[in-house]
Amino acid sequence: MNGDILKSKWRIFVWINILWICGTIAVGYMAFESTPPTGSTKLIEVVKIVFLSLGGLGVILPTYISAFNAIEARSTQVLENTFRLIEKWDDPMMFAARKFTRQLKAEKSKLSDESLVAKIENDQDLKQSIILVLNYFDQIRVSEETGRIDAVLFNRSLGPVMEDYHHRFRPYVATLGERHLADWDEVLKLSKKTS
Structure with a gap:
């Protein structure tokens, strides 16, 4: 199972980015279409929403990469242990x-x-x-x-x-x-x- 997930690591990465950007565009559009709070403009609200969303992506992507690196390291360690026992x-x-x-x-x-x-x-x-x-x-x-x-x-x-x-x-x-x-x-x- 880990092998299948590891093979699709970058495909999943690309899809996360695509879906997140589509979601950011949708949320930005909703912010643009809504009435801004008093003392703000539509442009400022859209910029705030877009930057908040991109900040979230900046948290998600390193976490994703870190998780996959841990899975890959574990998989590599299992292979190393196997070869070590065979050599023994x-x-x-x-x-x-x-x-x-x-x-x-x-x-x-x-x-x-x-x-x-x-x-x-x-x-x-x-x-x-x-x-x-x-x-x-x-x-x-x-x-x-x-x-x-x-x-x-x-x-x-x-x-x-x-x-x-x-x-x-x-x-x-x-x-x-x-x-x-x-x-x-x-x-x-x-x-x-x-x-």
């Missing part, structure tokens, strides 16, 4: 953590859920790597819930990866408690968001 996926610490989880992916088809959980619990390096990846996806979930990122744009890049990790580590997350599992399932819903 490839930072060295996450890369090392993902390396451990890739080894587990290769073995996943051969492991039962209980064996998977036991393997994770018995290997502290693997466990730390998985916790780092889980925290990363939780940060994405919270960022999406608070409107800090564009989930659709994020999903174009990492949506399938999120789904893969969700299915792979769901048995382990289930051992952490219901709240963690509910949040982890939200990650799956988030990964499927397309609009």
